[in-house]
Amino acid sequence: MSLLSKKAVVLLLAVASLGALNAQAAKVVAKEAASTQKVSMLGNKFTFTLPKGFIANALPPSSTGASGTMYTNETTKTVVIAAENTIPGGVNAKDNDGEFLDATASDFATEQAKALPDFTKLSEKSITQKGTGLGLRQLDSIATQGGGKTLDTTLMAASGTRMALVQVISRLSDNAGHEALVKQIVSGK
Numbered sequence: 001m002s003l004l005s006k007k008a009v010v011l012l013l014a015v016a017s018l019g020a021l022n023a024q025a026a027k028v029v030a031k032e033a034a035s036t037q038k039v040s041m042l043g044n045k046f047t048f049t050l051p052k053g054f055i056a057n058a059l060p061p062s063s064t065g066a067s068g069t070m071y072t073n074e075t076t077k078t079v080v081i082a083a084e085n086t087i088p089g090g091v092n093a094k095d096n097d098g099e100f101l102d103a104t105a106s107d108f109a110t111e112q113a114k115a116l117p118d119f120t121k122l123s124e125k126s127i128t129q130k131g132t133g134l135g136l137r138q139l140d141s142i143a144t145q146g147g148g149k150t151l152d153t154t155l156m157a158a159s160g161t162r163m164a165l166v167q168v169i170s171r172l173s174d175n176a177g178h179e180a181l182v183k184q185i186v187s188g189k
Contacts (some may be wrong), residue, residue: 043159121139151172
C-alpha cells in the first residue's frame with residue numbers, strides 16, 4: 001500500500017507544487033474576491049467554503065489525470081491548493097482508510113523534505129469529519145516558499161478510487177488566520 005500511496009502523493013504533489021509556483025501570477029477578479037468560494041471534492045464527500053477574498057485559478061491538468069484549483073488571497077497572502085487524482089493501481093480506499101492515509105501522509109512528508117531544504121514537520125493529526133465520517137490526515141509544517149518562511153497545512157483524504165489533497169500556505173506571521181482557515185476547511189463549513 002505504501003508504494004501506491006507514494007505514487008499518488010507524488011502525482012498530487014506535482015500539481016500542488018506547480019500551483020504554489022504560480023501563486024505570484026494570480027490576477028484579482030473583483031467579483032470573485034467579493035464572494036465565498038465553495039469547494040467540493042471526492043464526489044461531494046469533502047466540501048468546504050473559503051471566505052471572501054479568495055480568487056480561483058484552475059491548474060492545468062497533468063498527464064497523470066490530476067486536476068485542481070489554486071485559490072489565492074492577495075490581502076492575506078494565503079494560497080489554498082485543492083487537487084484530486086485517481087489512486088494508482090486500482091486501489092479502492094474506504095472513506096476512513098487509516099492504513100492508506102497513514103502511508104500517504106508519511107510519503108508526502110518525505111517528498112516535502114526532499115523538495116524543501118528547510119522543511120520542518122510540526123505535527124500530524126488523524127481526523128474524522130463529523131457528519132461525513134471521512135478520514136483526513138493533517139500534516140502541519142514550516143518551510144521557505146515564495147521567498148519567505150511559510151506555514152503549511154496539508155490535508156489528505158481518500159474515497160473509493162480517488163484521493164484529494166488540500167494545501168493551505170500562509171505567511172509565518174499569520175498563525176491565527178492560518179489556524180482559523182484550516183479549522184474552517186476541516187469542519188466542512
